[in-house]
Amino acid sequence: MSLRLKLFLLALLTLVLPVAGCQYAREMEAVLREGEQQSLLAVAETIATSLQGRERLLYRDRRWPGGGSAGELRSSAALDLTPLPLRGEPLIDGFADDWPQAPQAWKHYAAGTDTLALLTGWQGKYLYLLLEVRDAAPLYDAPGADLLDPSSFGDRVWLAFDDGEDSVLAGAPQRQYFLATTGPGALLAHRIEMREYGRRVAVPEPRIEAAWRSIEGGYRIEVRVPLSMIGARFGVLLDDRASRGAAPVSLGNLQPGDLAASARLILAPPELGTYLRQFGQPGVQLAVGSQQGALLAEVNPLPVSAAFAPESLLARFYRRFLDRGEALRAPDTDPGRLAAASVRAARSGSSTTSLERSTDDRRLVVAAAAPVFDAARREVIGVVQVAQTAERWLLLRDRALARLLNLTLAATAVAVLGSFAFAARLGFRLARLRNATESALGEEGRLVTRLPEARARDELGDLARSFTALLDRLEAYTAYLRTLAGKLAHEIRTPLTIVRSSLENLENEGVGDAARIYVTRAREGSERLGGILKAMGAATRVEEAIASAERVGFDLAPVVASAVDAYVAAFPTRRFELGLPDGPCRVEGSPELLVQLLDKLIDNAVDFSADAALITVRLSRVGGEAWLEVENPGSHLPADAGTRLFESLWQSRQEQGGGIHFGLGLYVARLIADFHHGTMEASNLSQDQGQGVRMRLRIPLLSYG
Amino acid sequence: MAKDGSVPQRMRSRGTGPTLTPMKKLIAIVEDEAALRDNYAAAFTRAGYEVRTFANRRTALSAFASRLPDLVVIDVSLEDEPEGGFDLCRELRAKSAELPLIFLTARDSELDAVSGLRLGADDFLTKDLSLAHLLARVNALFRRVDALRRPTSSEQILHRGPLTLDVERLEAKWEGEIVLLSLTEFWIVHALARHPGHVRNRQQLMDAARVVLDDDTITSHVKRIRRKFQAFDPAFDSIHTVYGMGYRWAG
Numbered sequence: 001m002s003l004r005l006k007l008f009l010l011a012l013l014t015l016v017l018p019v020a021g022c023q024y025a026r027e028m029e030a031v032l033r034e035g036e037q038q039s040l041l042a043v044a045e046t047i048a049t050s051l052q053g054r055e056r057l058l059y060r061d062r063r064w065p066g067g068g069s070a071g072e073l074r075s076s077a078a079l080d081l082t083p084l085p086l087r088g089e090p091l092i093d094g095f096a097d098d099w100p101q102a103p104q105a106w107k108h109y110a111a112g113t114d115t116l117a118l119l120t121g122w123q124g125k126y127l128y129l130l131l132e133v134r135d136a137a138p139l140y141d142a143p144g145a146d147l148l149d150p151s152s153f154g155d156r157v158w159l160a161f162d163d164g165e166d167s168v169l170a171g172a173p174q175r176q177y178f179l180a181t182t183g184p185g186a187l188l189a190h191r192i193e194m195r196e197y198g199r200r201v202a203v204p205e206p207r208i209e210a211a212w213r214s215i216e217g218g219y220r221i222e223v224r225v226p227l228s229m230i231g232a233r234f235g236v237l238l239d240d241r242a243s244r245g246a247a248p249v250s251l252g253n254l255q256p257g258d259l260a261a262s263a264r265l266i267l268a269p270p271e272l273g274t275y276l277r278q279f280g281q282p283g284v285q286l287a288v289g290s291q292q293g294a295l296l297a298e299v300n301p302l303p304v305s306a307a308f309a310p311e312s313l314l315a316r317f318y319r320r321f322l323d324r325g326e327a328l329r330a331p332d333t334d335p336g337r338l339a340a341a342s343v344r345a346a347r348s349g350s351s352t353t354s355l356e357r358s359t360d361d362r363r364l365v366v367a368a369a370a371p372v373f374d375a376a377r378r379e380v381i382g383v384v385q386v387a388q389t390a391e392r393w394l395l396l397r398d399r400a401l402a403r404l405l406n407l408t409l410a411a412t413a414v415a416v417l418g419s420f421a422f423a424a425r426l427g428f429r430l431a432r433l434r435n436a437t438e439s440a441l442g443e444e445g446r447l448v449t450r451l452p453e454a455r456a457r458d459e460l461g462d463l464a465r466s467f468t469a470l471l472d473r474l475e476a477y478t479a480y481l482r483t484l485a486g487k488l489a490h491e492i493r494t495p496l497t498i499v500r501s502s503l504e505n506l507e508n509e510g511v512g513d514a515a516r517i518y519v520t521r522a523r524e525g526s527e528r529l530g531g532i533l534k535a536m537g538a539a540t541r542v543e544e545a546i547a548s549a550e551r552v553g554f555d556l557a558p559v560v561a562s563a564v565d566a567y568v569a570a571f572p573t574r575r576f577e578l579g580l581p582d583g584p585c586r587v588e589g590s591p592e593l594l595v596q597l598l599d600k601l602i603d604n605a606v607d608f609s610a611d612a613a614l615i616t617v618r619l620s621r622v623g624g625e626a627w628l629e630v631e632n633p634g635s636h637l638p639a640d641a642g643t644r645l646f647e648s649l650w651q652s653r654q655e656q657g658g659g660i661h662f663g664l665g666l667y668v669a670r671l672i673a674d675f676h677h678g679t680m681e682a683s684n685l686s687q688d689q690g691q692g693v694r695m696r697l698r699i700p701l702l703s704y705g
Numbered sequence: 706m707a708k709d710g711s712v713p714q715r716m717r718s719r720g721t722g723p724t725l726t727p728m729k730k731l732i733a734i735v736e737d738e739a740a741l742r743d744n745y746a747a748a749f750t751r752a753g754y755e756v757r758t759f760a761n762r763r764t765a766l767s768a769f770a771s772r773l774p775d776l777v778v779i780d781v782s783l784e785d786e787p788e789g790g791f792d793l794c795r796e797l798r799a800k801s802a803e804l805p806l807i808f809l810t811a812r813d814s815e816l817d818a819v820s821g822l823r824l825g826a827d828d829f830l831t832k833d834l835s836l837a838h839l840l841a842r843v844n845a846l847f848r849r850v851d852a853l854r855r856p857t858s859s860e861q862i863l864h865r866g867p868l869t870l871d872v873e874r875l876e877a878k879w880e881g882e883i884v885l886l887s888l889t890e891f892w893i894v895h896a897l898a899r900h901p902g903h904v905r906n907r908q909q910l911m912d913a914a915r916v917v918l919d920d921d922t923i924t925s926h927v928k929r930i931r932r933k934f935q936a937f938d939p940a941f942d943s944i945h946t947v948y949g950m951g952y953r954w955a956g
Contacts, residue, residue, distance in 0.1 A: 493811040494738055497832035501744035504836040508751055530833060544815045545925070559948045566949025592924050595948045 003430070007423035011416040017408035025401040032397070033366060036388065037353035040284070040368035044386040045351055047279055047286065051384065053375030057275060058288065058296060058382050060267045061232035079253040079263035081107065081234060082294035086123035087301070090130075092222050094184070094213025099130055104337060109238075109251040116238045116251035122267060127230060129223040131157065131238065138219050139241050143182040147190060147202040153248075156180045156239045157221060159189070159208070160254050160261040162231025172231040176259045177205055179221065184212050187221065227267075235261030268296035285387040288372070291380045293343035302365060302389060342369030342385040349373075349380050355390070364390040426460075429453055433464055440471050485664065486540030489533040496533065500526050535664070542596070542668045546675045549593055553702050555584040556626055559591045560619050563598050571602070573611045579618035585626050586702040589676040597672040598628070600665040601695050605632035608693065625678075625698045633692040636684045646670035646680045666695075673697055729755040730847060733774035735765045735793060736809070737784045741832070745778065745809075748836045749843070762789040766796060773801055775850075776843060779826075781810040781817060791824055798825040805846040809839070815925050822929075828888040845888060849875040865898045865954065867938070879937045889914045890930050893923075897944060897954040906951035927952055 056062040084105050090098040099119060109116040119130040138155060145152030157179040162172040177189040187210035190202040210223040237252035237259065250256035253263045268288065276286050276299045286299040337343075341354035351370040367387035371380045429452075436451045451471070453464035503523050511519055557580050564578045587594075598617075605615045609632040616631040646666050666680070673680045678699030685692040732754045736742040739760070746756040757774065759765035761784045777797060783789030794806055808821045808829045821829040827846055830839065852874040863870040869878040875891050877884045886894065896905050896913030905913070907923045927944060934941040945955050 490811060493832060494741065497811065498738065498740045498744065501741060501748070501836055505744055505747050505751075508748070508836075541814075548815055548925070562947055563949030566947075569950075591948060592946070599949075 003427050004420065004423040007419040007426075008416065011412070011419035014408075014412040014415040017411060018405050021404040021408050022401065025397055025404060028400070029397045033355065033390070036366055036390075037355075037368055040366065040386045040388060041351055041353050041370070043279065043284070043286075044368040044370040044384045047276070047288075047386070048351075048370035048372045048384040051288070051372045051382065052377070053373070055374070055381055056269070057272050058268055058290075058372065060227075060269045061264065063232075063264075079235075080266055081118075081120050081236075081253070081263055082266040082290065082292075083120040083122040083127060085295055085298055086121040086128065089123050089126070090121075090128055090222065090224075092186075092209045092211045092224050094211040094220050094222050096130060096132070096220060096222075102337075107253070109253075111240070111249045111251050114240050114249060114251065116240075118236055118252070120265075122227065125227050125270075127225045127227050127234075127265070127267075129159075129221075129225070129236065131221040131223070131236070132215070133218045133220070133238060133240070135218040135240055137242060138214065139244065141180045141182050142244065147180065148192070148200055151245050153239070153241060154180065154182075154244070155219075155241055156248075157210075157223075158237040158239065158252070158254060158259055159223070159225065159235070160237070160259050161225075161229070161234040161265070162261070164227070164229055164231040174231075174233070174261055177208060179208075179210050179223065181212050184214050184219075186211050187223075189223075230265060232264060233261040234265040235259075235263050266290055266294060266296075272297040273299070283388060285385070287338060287385040287387070289338040289342070289383045289385065291343075291347065291371075291382055293338045293383070295337055296382065302387060338383055338385045339365070339367050339369070339387070342367060342383050345369040345371060345383065347380065366390045429456075429460055433460065433467070437467055440467075483540065485536035489537040489540075492529075492533055496526060496529055500530075539664045539668055539671070542593075542671055545596075546593065546671060549590040549675065551588050551590065553586055553588050554591050556587050556591075556594065556628070557581065557585045557619060559595060560598065560617065560628065563595050564617050567602050567615075567617075571606055574606055574609065575612065575614045577614055577616045579616065579620070581619060581621050585619060585621055587626050587676065587699050588702045589699070593672045593675060594628075597669045597697065598630070600669040601630040601697075603665055604695065605630050605693075608632060608634045610634070621701060622698075624701050624703070626701050628697040628699075629694055631685060631692055631694045633685075633690055635693075636691060637682055637693055646682075669695075669697070673699065676700075729753065730776065731755045731757065731772075731774040732843065733757050733759065733765065733769070733777045735759045735762070735777065735783065735790070736780045737761060737782070738780070745836075745839070748840065752840050752843075754843075760784065762786060762793045765793060769797065769800070773797075773804060776805045776807070776846060778807050778809050778843075781808060781812050781821065791820060794821070794824045794826055803850070805850060807842065807846070809834070815922075818922075818925070819929075822887050826887070830889075842888060845875060848873070863895070863898060865901060866943075868894075868898060868943070870895055870898060879934055879941075882937055884933055884937060886930065886933065890926060890933070893926055894930055897952055901954040904947045904951050904953045910951065 051057060082105070084100060084102055086100070088098065099121065102119070105119055105121075107118040107120075109118070113134070113136065115134040117132040117134075119132075121128045121130075133155070135155065141147070141154040141156075142152035158176060159179070160174055160176040163175050164172065175191060177191050179187045179189050181187045189205040189208035189210060191205050193201050193203045195201050207229060208223065208225050210221060213220045213222075235252065235254035237250055237254035237256065239248035239250055241248045254261055272288060276288060276297055279286055280299045282300070284300055285302045288296045288298075290296060339354060339356055341352055341356070345352035349371050351368065353366070353368045356365045356367060365387050366389075367385055369383055369385045372382040372384060373379065374381050432452045440451070451464045451468050453460050454468050455461065456464065500523070503519055503526065506519055507516075561578060561580060564576055567574075568576050602615065602617075609615065613633050616629070618627075618629045618631070620627045620629075646669065666682075670680050676699040678697055681696045681698065683694050683696070685694055732749050734742055734745050734749070734756060736745065736758065737760050742758045742760070746758050749756045757768065759768065779790040779793055781788065781790035783793070786792065790808060790810065794808070797804055797806060802825070806826045808826050809832060810817065810821075810829075811832050818829045828842060830842065834842075852871070861871060861873040863872065867880040869881075870876075870891075871878075872895065875888065877886050877891060877894060892914035893910050896910055910923055927946075931941065931944055934943070943955050945953050947953060
């Protein structure tokens with residue numbers, strides 16, 4: 001893994017910032033919500049306490065559902081009707097579109113294939129009924145007939161309720177009304193009155209308004225009854241007749257036999273609304289419901305979801321990111337009911353807070369609920385719910401969060417870019433140092449002891465300085481090695497001279513024939529030793545020669561030609577081939593030294609080739625350079641040789657001749673090449689050229705300017 | 706010119722010697738290496754010379770104060786003085802311009818040779834030289850000294866254009882002017898000029914000069930010879946290099 005990547009990953013750690021920020025925002029939101037919920041709860045509990053034991057304020061009939069002492073009035077909860085508080089007054093026209101969408105508030109009655117769906121609601125002083133009848137064969141009353149003649153009856157709706165003229169308390173006499181029509185349109189309600197002699201008369205009741213409308217698969221009837229007429233109990237019955245004169249099928253919550261209403265109308269008195277309004281504050285919904293969750297009264301109803309402003313994409317992303325994992329239930333969207341959590345609280349008799357949210361819209365509601373007890377604090381008679389949309393502080397949170405995220409993301413970007421730049425710079429410096437170190441033992445074996453970064457004050461500078469110190473010592477060491485041969489030769493020369501002169505004296509003193517053999521051998525040995533010494537001092541002498549050499553401009557071609565002529569004579573066991581360029585090949589330098597260089601190359605070529613091998617010497621002009629090449633067949637250079645070949649004391653090939661080698665020959669060649677501002681190259685010949693080695697000297701041509 | 710002027714003085718000093726019998730030539734060897742010194746001494750003694758040896762500059766100088774030897778062989782580095790030989794040479798030259806001086810040293814660097822010869826040494830030899838060759842050198846030097854006292858014999862004189870070589874006196878003249886050459890240089894010029902146009906390789910030149918030198922040294926000798934002649938004649942171009950082989954005299 002590169003340094004750059006590592007630092008990049010390190011910089012990515014700053015991503016922890018936005019995550020931590022999110023966590024912080026979430027906690028902030030929780031605190032806010034908690035505070036909100038607590039204040040809502042306080043309001044709810046205050047209202048609930050104030051309502052304690054005041055059934056008369058909660059319920060028209062002053063009884064709470066399921067409670068009460070009058071046994072005869074105990075009704076089954078299934079039959080009870082809980083009208084929705086309506087926000088507007090529906091027109092009595094048979095159309096349902098001015099009613100709220102409240103699927104849970106519908107009561108369903110069925111008999112055979114016919115069904116009756118009943119929705120009740122109240123607004124102001126009126127009770128509204130919406131009946132939807134599925135009836136394959138709607139039947140109107142026979143037109144023009146007596147309303148009381150059973151043979152003329154069509155489908156009829158019966159309403160029965162306690163007479164509420166005097167009191168809404170239970171026990172009042174009941175009245176029955178029927179709604180009948182001979183065709184769609186407005187309906188008139190009639191009450192059957194018993195007159196003298198058992199005569200029954202259908203008396204119209206103009207206070208009850210109704211309308212009939214045919215719909216697909218049946219008909220719809222909308223009814224309005226003034227609440228002032230209605231007592232505690234209320235019932236609806238549909239007599240559905242298949243044909244005229246047939247026995248009706250009854251659907252509804254009245255007893256089909258005596259049309260007695262036993263079901264209660266669970267409804268708050270108007271005073272409850274007035275009472276609640278005094279607690280009202282803008283934006284806060286106050287609602288009181290029965291312990292079953294039916295809404296009795298409401299102040300400041302929550303806005304519908306369409307009222308919320310659309311969110312930006314970013315905000316939606318944040319919201320999604322933040323709210324993940326929060327289990328939010330879909331709120332009870334039925335307008336006629338309290339939230340499910342509130343109903344649960346009412347049943348358990350304890351206060352609670354809840355956060356509700358729909359999955360499809362963005363409505364988030366925070367609610368608090370408190371149970372309302374009876375006077376004895378034994379039974380729950382109702383629920384107070386205080387709710388508020390959470391939009392206000394959600395917006396706050398989102399805005400803070402967006403800013404936080406933007407800031408931290410920017411910080412991360414800066415950190416990543418910064419570390420990337422730093423890594424790039426560091427990487428560049430390291431690469432430079434590495435390259436310098438790698439090439440410190442440079443081409444042709446020279447040591448470059450000056451490294452980049454050595455002036456830097458940081459650790460990299462320390463490293464560079466350590467390397468420089470190391471290279472300096474290495475340089476000193478190689479310099480010592482380079483001169484070692486020369487020094488050694490010099491030191492050995494004196495004792496060798498002693499040996500030689502002693503031997504000469506010995507010969508002149510006259511020795512016996514037997515001893516002469518040994519003297520001769522000793523002389524031969526000392527001659528060889530002398531040769532070795534000379535070879536060892538070669539580099540030093542060449543360096544001296546170079547130091548005193550003069551540069552002259554000359555044509556290299558005749559010099560090479562003359563030298564090759566000499567080699568033909570000097571090495572009778574090899575064949576030579578000479579290639580010369582057309583025209584002169586003028587270079588600047590010392591012809592003697594260049595010939596000496598050529599000597600070394602030829603020595604080398606001879607040493608590493610077999611008898612009768614063809615050694616090619618080629619001089620050519622290539623670009624602005626003169627190339628002097630010597631090729632010999634023979635074994636290849638070792639792979640690692642390259643330019644090391646031209647270093648002092650470097651030798652790797654197994655030569656065939658028995659000459660004395662100190663690895664100085666090619667080093668001498670290099671020294672001379674340096675003097676001519678040229679370079680030495682060694683390469684293997686390619687396969688089609690036959691196995692062998694090519695040495696090449698490249699020196700700049702003398703320009704004729 | 707100074708050389709010519711000093712000759713009568715030298716002859717006079719010899720002539721006023723206390724004995725009339727031909728004296729053995731006295732050779733002084735200044736060499737700090739005892740074994741080598743004794744070996745040289747033995748060789749010279751065997752060849753019929755009287756030899757005195759000194760280990761350092763001071764003892765040699767104090768001995769020379771009473772009597773100058775006929776020839777001095779000096780090592781360059783003497784005991785604690787790395788350049789003591791050069792100093793000694795300078796001091797001896799101050800005493801006598803004619804005294805034959807030979808440097809014999811283990812140092813073979815070009816620089817040493819140049820400075821030795823510039824100080825007025827007659828030859829600069831490395832210790833690779835065999836004793837036989839050394840003796841030949843010494844004989845040749847004595848012969849030159851002797852020859853200076855005799856009239857020149859014409860058959861010993863080689864004429865090559867402006868060049869005149871007196872083999873007896875080991876003296877080279879260019880257009881009549883004496884060119885001061887060391888012994889080695891003289892033999893090299895002689896070997897080349899004797900057969901103009903013939904290439905003499907380095908080995909032949911070494912043999913002619915009776916000296917063992919490596920190729921580089923021959924090269925630098927030739928270079929020095931050219932320079933000496935060019936001092937008299939800037940157009941001097943008689944010694945040609947035949948690369949890879951040697952040199953030839955272009956008459």
